[in-house]
Amino acid sequence: MAHYAFLDVNNMVTEVIVGKDETDLSEDWEQFYGAIRNQVCKRTSYHGNIRKNYAGIGYTFDAGRDAFIAPQPFPSWVLSEQTCQWEAPVPMPTDGKWYIWGEDKKAWFEK
Numbered sequence: 001m002a003h004y005a006f007l008d009v010n011n012m013v014t015e016v017i018v019g020k021d022e023t024d025l026s027e028d029w030e031q032f033y034g035a036i037r038n039q040v041c042k043r044t045s046y047h048g049n050i051r052k053n054y055a056g057i058g059y060t061f062d063a064g065r066d067a068f069i070a071p072q073p074f075p076s077w078v079l080s081e082q083t084c085q086w087e088a089p090v091p092m093p094t095d096g097k098w099y100i101w102g103e104d105k106k107a108w109f110e111k
Contacts, residue, residue: 004033005055005068007040013059013068016044044068052084074103 002022006015020029022043034041044055052067053059059068067084077086089106092099098111 002029003044003046003054004030005042005044005059005061006033006037007042007061011040011061011063013055013057013061014039015057016055042068074101076103076106 001018002020004017004019005013006017008014017033019033020027022029030041030043040061042051042055042061044051044053046054048054051061052065053070055061055068056070059070061067062069062084065081065084069079069084070086072079073086074088076089078089079085080087088101088108090108092101092108099108100111101107102109
């Protein structure tokens with residue numbers, strides 16, 4: 001089984017479905033599902049094997065990067081060109097504690 005994301009006219013994900021496995025070569029499944037819904041359809045992967053990130057509702061598909069990109073969580077965060085994931089301007093501490101991002105101070109705070 002494979003997963004497919006439907007896109008609106010702005011390339012925003014509106015729905016993700018489970019569909020035919022990509023090893024079933026009897027159809028171009030992106031085209032097949034897209035034609036049924038009259039929407040662009042793109043395959044996505046839980047493991048990030050294709051299109052860098054698993055598509056979620058509200059994500060945007062960037063055709064130039066061939067990637068699904070989550071909404072920007074905070075104005076100060078920047079998009080990693082390598083992973084197409086948002087990164088804080090300051091790395092989160094890795095001491096095993098829980099942290100939340102404080103946009104006003106542009107810092108991590110222990111939860």
